[in-house]
């Protein structure tokens with residue numbers, strides 16, 4: 001196929017919206033979001049133009065890592081409802097033209113999972129090889145800190161856990177385990193999900209425990225424990241299984257900051273698209289870095305990148321990249337919704353939601369059961385420094401409940417939520433945003449509508465992609481259709497439109513953080 005030939009796919013026409021399950025809408029007053037709550041918000045999502053939802057894990061889990069530690073792959077966690085609630089949510093979403101993809105965690109399970117409970121019983125248990133057991137540990141480290149091995153007293157062997165000690169890694173060199181995973185995928189595809197977001201999918205242990213990882217400048221280089229040679233084969237099996245069903249989509253979370261690593265996993269036989277964290281999760285704002293990354297994705301992943309500035313694993317875009325400035329946040333949204341790629345909005349971003357700040361030491365418990373505050377104290381920090389560090393490192397700060405209105409509990413629940421609600425919800429909430437013509441939300445709506453209506457914004461290739469004076473500009477071209485986008489992160493500018501151009505959004509005089517979209 002020629003580079004620019006269009007291959008039509010629904011996901012290329014879709015603006016996705018990530019919902020962090022515990023925090024979206026609570027229907028039964030237990031302080032956790034649930035399916036019934038989400039079903040009641042589908043009108044809202046339809047109204048803003050979202051055509052795809054990514055749900056973070058909702059299968060049964062002890063929630064050591066809020067669902068990324070699954071204990072039963074065939075059951076909805078009761079916190080979120082039951083299978084009927086799920087079916088109704090999916091049916092109504094589909095009726096509204098909204099597809100739903102689910103987060104699938106295949107690198108590890110909770111140690112509460114029946115497979116693990118069996119596996120730990122004895123060395124000859126039929127489930128033993130579903131996980132990775134060794135007489136001796138090696139130097140591999142957990143991504144949540146500390147070593148990646150836990151000695152189990154029942155059989156006196158170590159099991160391998162890349163994340164929390166209560167999340168044991170699956171053994172992908174065991175064909176029985178793999179076929180079990182295939183059946184899980186089939187079950188949810190048959191239930192009607194439109195695809196998967198595959199959690200840390202390049203971390204699968206396909207080739208077993210190989211050599212120790214090298215240490216560079218005092219830190220471990222993850223050379224042997226991730227991107228193992230067999231990962232692509234495993235992805236192929238996943239893709240083939242998903243392809244038994246029509247029209248499904250796979251987006252992979254690839255833990256790597258190297259575009260060469262990312263790009264090798266994105267292909268018709270492997271993953272449809274992958275997340276590039278160099279673009280989405282940069283720590284501080286830099287128009288040049290964002291541009292460089294867009295350019296690098298165009299060069300390396302010309303078939304289709306993803307575009308996002310927020311997720312449940314990073315501080316909110318409004319704080320991290322926009323420094324609280326709504327114009328900057330909107331300019332970034334304009335970029336994400338008009339550049340080439342599949343956009344993913346993180347819930348609440350569309351109303352300018354901000355990080356929560358902990359004012360109580362026990363409020364935010366990290367995945368290992370300790371607060372980041374406690375971890376910082378253990379490292380010798382004083383209480384003030386520890387609180388600062390605790391807030392800095394805590395992923396929960398971007399996971400606070402969706403702010404629907406200024407009623408008690410932000411309209412999220414009728415009772416206290418599982419995590420603090422941002423006290424700014426009186427001002428920042430959906431109800432207020434909808435009323436204000438110039439609000440962030442109404443601008444998101446306009447941008448999403450353009451993205452939904454203009455094929456050039458969905459499929460167009462770049463005619464130009466340029467950076468000058470902190471201004472990012474590009475023209476998307478599809479047949480005779482051309483749309484130009486100018487996003488000004490620098491000082492005041494006046495844009496000279498080509499003759500006959502029609503403005504779709506914005507004005508020709510651009511103040512800092514203003515943008516314009518026009519058809520030429």
Ligand code: GLC
Pocket residue numbers: 065068069105163199200253312313
């Ligand atoms: C992914 C998830 C993150 C989780 C980790 C382990 O990175 O996004 O939230 O903690 O995988 O499953």
